[in-house]
Structure formats: structure tokens, C-alpha cells
Amino acid sequence: MTAAPPASAEAPEPLLRVDGLSIAFDAADGPVAVVDRARFAVARGEAVALVGESGCGKSVTAKSILGLLPSPPARVTGGVRFDGVELIGAPGRVLRRIRGARVGFVFQDPMTALNPVYRVGEQIAERLRRHAGLDRKAAAERAVALLGQVGIPAPAERARAWPHELSGGMRQRVVIAIALACDPDLLIADEPTTALDVTVQAQIMALLRRAQRARRMGLLLITHDLGLVARYVDRVIVMYAGQVVEAAPVEALFDGACHPYTRGLLRAVPGAAAPRPDGRLWSIPGAVPAPRDFPTSCRFADRCPRVTPECRAAPVAMSVADDRRWRCLRPHPPASGPEVAR
Amino acid sequence: MTPLLEARDLAVHYPAPGGAVVRAVNGVDLALMPGETLGLVGESGCGKSTLGRAMLRLEPPAGGRLLAFGHDITDARPAGLKALRRRTSMIFQDPHASLDPRMTVGESIAEPLRVHRVGDRAHRAARVAELLARVGLTPDVARRRPHAFSGGQLQRVGIARALALDPDVVVADEPVSALDVSVQAGVVNLLMDLQAERGLAYLFVAHDLKVVELISHRVAVMYLGRVVELASAERLFAGPKHPYTRALLAAAPTPDPRRRDDPPALGGEPPSPLDPPSGCAFHPRCPIAEARCRVETPALRVDRGGHRVACHLVSLDEPVTRPPARGAGIAGVDG
Numbered sequence: 157m158t159a160a161p162p163a164s165a166e167a168p169e170p171l172l173r174v175d176g177l178s179i180a181f182d183a184a185d186g187p188v189a190v191v192d193r194a195r196f197a198v199a200r201g202e203a204v205a206l207v208g209e210s211g212c213g214k215s216v217t218a219k220s221i222l223g224l225l226p227s228p229p230a231r232v233t234g235g236v237r238f239d240g241v242e243l244i245g246a247p248g249r250v251l252r253r254i255r256g257a258r259v260g261f262v263f264q265d266p267m268t269a270l271n272p273v274y275r276v277g278e279q280i281a282e283r284l285r286r287h288a289g290l291d292r293k294a295a296a297e298r299a300v301a302l303l304g305q306v307g308i309p310a311p312a313e314r315a316r317a318w319p320h321e322l323s324g325g326m327r328q329r330v331v332i333a334i335a336l337a338c339d340p341d342l343l344i345a346d347e348p349t350t351a352l353d354v355t356v357q358a359q360i361m362a363l364l365r366r367a368q369r370a371r372r373m374g375l376l377l378i379t380h381d382l383g384l385v386a387r388y389v390d391r392v393i394v395m396y397a398g399q400v401v402e403a404a405p406v407e408a409l410f411d412g413a414c415h416p417y418t419r420g421l422l423r424a425v426p427g428a429a430a431p432r433p434d435g436r437l438w439s440i441p442g443a444v445p446a447p448r449d450f451p452t453s454c455r456f457a458d459r460c461p462r463v464t465p466e467c468r469a470a471p472v473a474m475s476v477a478d479d480r481r482w483r484c485l486r487p488h489p490p491a492s493g494p495e496v497a498r
Numbered sequence: 499m500t501p502l503l504e505a506r507d508l509a510v511h512y513p514a515p516g517g518a519v520v521r522a523v524n525g526v527d528l529a530l531m532p533g534e535t536l537g538l539v540g541e542s543g544c545g546k547s548t549l550g551r552a553m554l555r556l557e558p559p560a561g562g563r564l565l566a567f568g569h570d571i572t573d574a575r576p577a578g579l580k581a582l583r584r585r586t587s588m589i590f591q592d593p594h595a596s597l598d599p600r601m602t603v604g605e606s607i608a609e610p611l612r613v614h615r616v617g618d619r620a621h622r623a624a625r626v627a628e629l630l631a632r633v634g635l636t637p638d639v640a641r642r643r644p645h646a647f648s649g650g651q652l653q654r655v656g657i658a659r660a661l662a663l664d665p666d667v668v669v670a671d672e673p674v675s676a677l678d679v680s681v682q683a684g685v686v687n688l689l690m691d692l693q694a695e696r697g698l699a700y701l702f703v704a705h706d707l708k709v710v711e712l713i714s715h716r717v718a719v720m721y722l723g724r725v726v727e728l729a730s731a732e733r734l735f736a737g738p739k740h741p742y743t744r745a746l747l748a749a750a751p752t753p754d755p756r757r758r759d760d761p762p763a764l765g766g767e768p769p770s771p772l773d774p775p776s777g778c779a780f781h782p783r784c785p786i787a788e789a790r791c792r793v794e795t796p797a798l799r800v801d802r803g804g805h806r807v808a809c810h811l812v813s814l815d816e817p818v819t820r821p822p823a824r825g826a827g828i829a830g831v832d833g
Contacts, residue, residue, distance in 0.1 A: 209678035210649075325767045353541035354705065358749045358762040380678065383751030387758045407755045424683040427708035428753040436690060437712065439683035443648055 169240055170197040171342055171374045172221070176234035177244075179216050179225070187231060188447045191217055194234075194400050195474075196393045198342065203368055203375040205385040205406075208395035209421075211444050217395070218346050218378045222259055223251045239341065257287035260335030262364075264347040266327035269334075270319040276330045277303070277315025283337045302333040307363060325356035329363070336367055342374040343367075349384070361388050382425050386410055394418050397444055397455040404480040412490045414482035417456045454485070462486045500568045501529035502667050502699050503553045503586075509561035510545075510552045520771045522548040524723035525562065527798070530667060535693065535700040537714030537731065539707060539746070541768045544720040550669045550703045554586050555579060567666075584614055587660040591672035593652040597644045603655045604630075604640030610662045629658040633688060650681035657688065661696075669701045674709060686713060707750045711735050719743045722771060722779040725798060729805040739807040739814075742780050778810070786811055 179191040191213040198204045206214045219225050220232045222243065236243045238254060255261075263269050271279060280299035284290045290298060296315075303311035306329040319327055328348065335343055345364060349357035365388050368375040377389055385392055385406065392409045394402040394417070402415040413419045423429045423438040432438060442459040451457065454467045467485055474481050480490065510523035522545045530536050530553070538546045551557050555564060555571055564572045566582045574582075587610070590596035597606050607629055608622045617625065627637035633654040644652055653673065660668050670689070674682040686709060692698060704710050710717060710731075717734045719727040719742065727740040738744045748763035766783040769775055775782050781791040790810055800806045801814035 209680060323767050353768065354707075354751075355541065355745060355749045355762070355764040356767050358751070359765065361751075362762050381751065382679070382753045386753045386755045387751050406758075410753065410755050421680060422753065424680045425708070425753050426683075426686070426706065426712055431712065435712075436687040437683035439687060440680035441684075443650065443681065444678075 169237070170199045171202075171239055172198040172376070173235070173237045174217070174221065175237070177217065177220065177236060178233045179213070179220055180231045182229040182231065189450070190398050190447050191220075192398045192450075194395070196400060196403060198374040198376050200341065200374055201369070201372040202391065203365065203377065203389040204391045204393060205377045205379055205389040206393050206395060207379055207382065207385050209380055209444060211397070211447070212395040213398040214378050214395050215346055218344050218376065221344065221376075222255045222261075223248075253287075256283060257338040258341050260338075260340040260343045262328070262331050262335050262343065262345040262348045264350050266324065266331045266351075267319065269331045270327060272319055275316050275318060276322070279330070280315075280334050280337055283334050287338045298337070299333075302337055303330070305367075306330070306333045306336070307359070308333075324352055325360065328352065328360055332360070332363065332367070336371075339371065340373060342376065344376045344378070346378040347380070348377070350379075350381070357384075364388070382422060382428070394421075397450055398447065399455060399483060400474075400481075401456070401483045402481065408480060408490060412488065414480065414487040414490060415456075415484050416460050416462050416486075416488065419488060420459075420461075454483075499531060501531055501565070502567060503701070504529040504565040505549070505553060505562065506565070507562035508549075508552060508559055508564060510548050510557045511560040514772055518772055521723050521774070522771060523552055523557075526720075526723075526725050528553070528718060528725060528728075530699050530701055532666070533693070533697045533699055534715045535702050535713050537710035537717040538701060538703045538720065539705060539710050539717060540720035541705065541746075543722070543768050543771055545723040545771070546703045546720050547671050549720070550671050550701055551588075553701060554588065554667075554669055555582060584663055585665050586667040586669065587663065587665045589653075589656050589660045589668060589670040589673045591676055593649070593656040594644060596656060597652065597659070599644050602641050602643055603647070603652075606644075607640070607655065607659045607662055610659065614663060616663065625662065626658075629661055630655075632661070632692075633658045634684075648681075650677050650685060653677060653685055654688065657685075657692070661692065664696070665698065667699050667701070669703070671703045672705070673702075675704065675706060682709075689713065707735075707747060719746065722769060722774055724779065724808065725806075726780065726808045727806065728798070729803075729807075733803060733805050737805075739805065739812045740780075740809050741784050741786055741812075745783075745785075778808075 175195050177191060177194040180187040180189040194217055206217065208214045216225060221236050225232060232244060234244060243251065277296060277299045280302055281295035284295040284298055300311045300315050303314055308314050308326060308329050349360050352360060361384060379385060389406055391405050393400055396417050402413060402418045413422060420440040424440060426437060429438065440459055452471055453469060454472045457463045457467045464486060472483050472485055474483050505526050505528045508523055508526045512520040512522055514520045526549060538550060540546045548557055552559065559572050563570055571579060571582060604626045607626045611617060611622045611625060626640050630637050630640060635651060635654055674685050677685060690713060693700065702710065702713055714731045717731050718725045719740065721742050727743045738747055745764035764783055769779065777793045778791045778796050781787040788811065796808045796810045798806045798808045799814055
């Protein structure tokens with residue numbers, strides 16, 4: 157290994173830096189903490205997956221980044237820096253300028269992202285007029301060009317279609333065209349293909365990946381699907397019960413995850429690992445605790461095959477080695493590379 | 499051996515706006531044998547869920563015949579369907595939607611027993627406790643209502659209800675697709691264990707090919723209302739013959755970072771059943787389609803090994819190589 161850089165030489169500021177982000181929701185009997193000091197970054201030109209099962213906090217984390225969680229009931233604290241600008245607590249006009257222009261969004265259900273009473277071309281053009289200052293004619297022309305770029309056949313014709321006239325895959329392409337309209341630096345895609353058929357899902361993911369590379373965008377993909385994670389991102393952040401529990405480059409993670417939860421999750425995917433000797437699938441016993449029951453010590457302890465008494469004694473801090481992080485007192489050693497020291 | 503359920507050239511139609519007809523199931527031959535799991539796969543709109551319901555005569559047949567336990571029930575009146583209702587049940591995708599929110603889960607599980615007048619109240623309560631224990635829940639949850647359960651727990655309740663009458667056939671419509679992966683594995687295992695214990699037959703409707711491969715003995719692939727390929731799970735997954743099946747297998751993302759950035763296996767989207775393409779319905783998306791595919795609808799042909807395929811262009815007895823999409827796993831996860 158080469159000599160470490162001097163301590164004063166800061167790494168270049170990443171495009172997006174989430175640091176100590178905590179989210180709680182007000183409820184009748186007091187606030188419920190759903191995300192606990194999440195920390196991760198997305199660099200320019202990098203595709204990062206935020207992965208986990210329902211209730212792990214991945215989706216609220218993504219929504220909080222640009223102030224899309226209504227407050228109250230949401231209480232968001234910590235830091236979210238986008239291209240050097242702090243977004244938590246930023247005034248609405250700052251957020252609105254960044255949202256839609258510099259950060260694009262794609263959500264699971266394209267029907268909720270599209271306005272049913274406007275033709276799809278008008279919806280793209282509206283974004284361009286508002287955020288890029290194009291006039292009516294230029295915006296309409298650019299909208300057609302964008303529809304072509306996202307793989308919609310006969311784009312001039314389709315620009316005049318209503319959302320309900322398009323298939324699910326075509327609608328999601330329109331949403332992507334809107335998200336890409338103002339050449340964003342970052343695209344946040346929250347389960348963008350979960351509602352689509354598998355052959356269409358492959359097309360949409362390939363489209364997102366191609367756009368991300370060609371434009372050197374950052375991509376934050378929120379998903380529960382480890383198959384997509386393996387195929388379409390560079391780095392993976394695993395969340396469990398409101399905490400980041402592991403972060404690693406995609407190949408390193410799939411070659412040998414450090415956290416027992418990540419290992420269990422990868423092994424439970426049908427077809428990913430050899431089944432059990434009795435032909436059954438590997439499962440993780442138990443269930444994710446409810447946010448009110450999150451323990452202060454390791455949140456996976458009750459389901460963990462490697463649990464020890466000290467796992468239940470105190471909060472578990474993140475460990476760091478090279479480009480990997482994990483929150484575990486008894487991590488698996490990575491499949492290759494040096495044995496991880498504790 | 500007599501099939502438990504059998505469709506012969508079965509058709510199910512839905513009326514569509516403007517007097518049009520959607521041929522949701524369009525001439526299907528399918529037989530479910532005792533003790534087997536028959537996987538039914540395809541993309542949305544292919545008719546797999548409709549066919550699953552039609553096999554239980556929950557959809558009226560528009561054509562063809564439907565047999566249950568050797569009897570023709572195509573035109574049976576409700577009284578004639580009693581044996582069918584008693585010996586079959588269903589598991590649904592979303593147990594939050596399929597269980598009555600006003601009933602306790604114990605009442606929901608006991609309902610089929612009550613409807614078929616099995617036992618007295620005490621007997622039914624004991625049966626509910628026994629079923630709950632079998633699906634991995636504690637008997638005291640019988641008093642709770644569905645909202646108090648997680649998705650995985652509630653799907654176990656749905657399974658307990660489906661087992662109440664000790665059926666011979668369970669039609670499971672996407673039973674694990676709404677569940678998280680770590681929970682899904684446990685439910686799939688439960689379904690497999692129950693089959694091993696009770697000799698149940700499953701018609702397992704799903705879009706997740708990996709789950710279908712694991713749980714099924716035979717697999718039927720549907721496209722736009724027709725079965726386009728049918729074979730043992732081993733044969734189908736090791737050597738898919740129909741170009742659609744091949745594309746479907748290749749499109750399912752394998753959790754392997756070394757297979758990243760493979761081009762999409764298939765362009766286009768499933769066509770609308772309101773406006774089906776001529777000839778072979780798959781021809782507009784098919785990489786090997788020829789002129790005749792646009793005109794002639796291919797019949798299901800069968801090879802020496804019982805592998806059925808509806809395609810003009812695949813040769814039945816030539817060995818088909820395993821496509822590259824299959825067989826890649828994650829190294830090191832067992833370590």
C-alpha cells in the first residue's frame with residue numbers, strides 16, 4: 157500500500173454526502189425514530205444502491221434528502237450536503253431550485269409521478285420551461301428528443317399521448333425523461349422497476365445505467381432487489397432496522413459480506429446460493445423489530461447466528477477498513493484480502 | 499393416474515369496453531396431478547392468475563372443458579361444485595387484502611370449517627390451534643385481527659386457512675411475491691414441508707422464476723393467454739426451448755456482479771390482450787421470428803421427453819444448450 161496522504165489533504169467533496177442523518181416521526185405517544193445517524197456518500201458518475209427490506213428506512217432516507225418528508229410529523233436532523241450546499245434546514249426556494257433541476261427523481265409507481273390531465277410531452281416541456289428557461293417551442297422540441305432518448309418509439313406522436321394511454325414501462329420511461337430533462341447531477345430512483353415485468357425491468361435498468369454513465373450522473377438506487385444491486389451499481393449501502401450496517405463495493409460485498417445480516421440476506425435469495433442440504437431455502441429466523449422496539453445494542457442480535465453476550469451489551473459502532481464499513485462485533489472476514497482485525 | 503384438475507382447450511373471456519372481448523385464457527390444456535407442484539409463470543396480463551382461478555371454476559369457462567377429480571364440472575351448478583370447494587383452496591398474494599379485517603384470524607381460519615359444517619365449536623377451535631402451530635405461529639394469536647400482523651405472519655395465517663379442510667389441491671397465486679426476501683424463504687420452506695407431509699398438489703402461480711424452479715415439479719410458461727412451453731422443472735430451466743422462455747430466464751437478474759451490464763434479453767412489452775398480434779402472439783418481440791410466425795398460431799408440440807413447446811422454429815429433439823444466464827451463484831456465501 158502506498159503512503160497515506162497527509163491528514164490535511166481532504167478527499168474531494170462528493171456530490172452527495174449524508175452524515176449523521178436521523179429521522180423520527182411524531183406519533184400520539186411520542187416520536188418514533190426510524191433512521192439512526194445514516195452516513196454515506198455518492199460521487200459524481202457513481203451508482204450506489206441503498207438496499208434493505210421493508211421498514212429498514214431506505215425510502216424515508218431518500219425522501220428526506222431533498223425535503224420531501226412533510227415536517228411535522230417528520231423530524232429530520234443531521235447533515236445532507238449536495239455539491240457543497242447543506243440541504244437540511246435550507247429554505248424552500250433553495251430546495252425547489254435543486255429539486256427537479258439538479259436532482260431528478262424516479263419513483264416506483266409512474267402513475268403517481270405523472271399528472272393524468274396533461275399530455276406526457278407537455279409534462280416534460282413544463283419542467284424545461286420552469287427549470288431550464290426554455291421557451292414553449294424549444295421545450296416542446298426538446299421533450300420529443302428526450303422521449304426518443306429514453307427509448308419511446310415514434311416520440312413525436314407519443315408526446316401527445318395521455319399517461320393512461322401508455323403501458324407501465326412506457327410511463328416509467330416518461331418519468332425518466334422528466335427526471336433527465338434538466339441534465340441533473342444526481343438521480344434518485346426509489347424502487348423504479350418494482351411494478352414492472354421482468355423483461356421490462358431489464359430494459360428500464362439498462363436505460364438508467366446508460367444515462368447515468370453517459371451523463372456522469374450520480375445514481376442513488378433504492379431497492380430491495382439484490383439481483384438489481386448486483387447488476388447495476390458500483391457500491392452498496394445495506395440498511396437494517398434504521399441503521400447502515402454495511403457498505404462495500406458491489407463485487408466485494410457479493411464475494412463475501414462482513415455483516416451476518418448481509419450474508420443471510422444474500423443467501424436467502426432463491427437461486428443465489430446452493431439450497432440447504434434438504435432442498436429448502438436459507439431463511440433468516442424471526443422478523444425485523446418494529447421501530448419502537450429497536451434495541452440500543454445490535455439491532456440484528458435476536459436473529460443473528462453469531463450473536464454473543466457483548467452484542468447485546470452496548471451500541472455497536474461502525475468499523476472501517478479500506479473501502480468497506482460494517483457495524484458488527486463478530487464480522488465475517490471478507491472472502492479475499494486480509495483477515496479483518498477487530 | 500387421474501388428474502386432480504384438468505383443463506381441456508379451456509377459454510376464459512372478459513368483456514371489454516366497446517363490446518370487445520379479452521381472451522384472457524385462450525385454449526389451454528393443463529392437468530394438475532396428485533402431489534405435484536405445477537408452476538405457472540409469465541408476465542402480467544399473460545392470464546396465469548385467471549387460469550389459476552378458472553381451474554377452481556371461480557371464472558366461468560367460455561369454451562373447452564374443465565374436469566375436477568375425474569368429473570366434468572364445466573357446466574356444474576353450485577351444488578355440483580361442493581366437492582371441488584371442499585377439496586381445494588387458495589392462497590393469495592396479499593393476505594392483508596384477502597383476510598377479513600373485522601374477523602379475528604382464528605375466525606378466518608375456522609370459516610371454511612363452519613361453512614362446510616365440520617365439527618362443533620370446540621372441535622374447530624382445537625383445529626385452529628393445531629393449524630396455527632403447524633404454520634409456525636402461537637395459538638394465542640387466534641384472537642388477534644389481521645392489522646396486528648406483519649406480512650410474513652399474515653401469509654402464514656392465509657396458509658393455515660387454506661389448509662383448514664385438508665385439501666388435495668391448493669392454488670397459490672403469487673403467495674410470496676409481496677414478502678421480504680428473508681421472510682419469503684421461510685414461507686416457501688413451509689409450503690414445501692406441508693406438501694411433503696400431506697401430499698398436497700399446488701398450482702403455483704408466480705413471476706419469480708427462481709422460486710418456481712425451486713418449488714415446482716413441472717412448469718408451464720404462459721404468454722398472452724396460451725401455454726407456450728411446458729416441461730419438468732429440470733428440463734425447462736436447463737434447456738428452455740421457446741424463445742420467450744429463454745428471454746424470461748435471461749432477464750431475471752442473477753445476484754452476480756460479474757454478469758452486470760448484460761444487454762436486456764428482450765425488447766418491447768407484453769402486448770395488450772385486447773389487441774393480440776396475429777399468428778404467434780410473441781412474434782413482434784421474437785428474435786428469430788419468420789414470415790409464417792406472423793400468420794400461423796403454433797400448436798403445442800411434444801418431444802420424446804414430454805417437453806412441450808409452441809413454436810414453429812424450435813426443433814424438438816435437438817439438445818438445447820444451457821443458456822449463460824443460468825447457474826451463476828454467489829461465491830463465498832457459505833463461508
